[in-house]
Amino acid sequence: MFGRREPVPFAFVAEADRFRSNVTPPPRERSSVGQMAGRWLLGLTIVAGLVGSLVIGTPALTPDKTADQPQQSQASESR
Numbered sequence: 001m002f003g004r005r006e007p008v009p010f011a012f013v014a015e016a017d018r019f020r021s022n023v024t025p026p027p028r029e030r031s032s033v034g035q036m037a038g039r040w041l042l043g044l045t046i047v048a049g050l051v052g053s054l055v056i057g058t059p060a061l062t063p064d065k066t067a068d069q070p071q072q073s074q075a076s077e078s079r
Helices: 011-018 033-061
Strands: none
Touching: none
């Protein structure tokens, strides 16, 4: 199936490298005020979420100071 080879003219590929279009793309549309505000709000929400998770998670990462002291239950103190 793949053994059959036919000659294919590739001149059009060589010409495609040299071809330059004289058509310019249309200018980009400017973002509206609502779109820009939405992007800022989304970015601010993401940053606030990351900072909030860092603030909430930091106490869990600090070493526990009570771990150095031996723990005694209240039942052992009553005797």
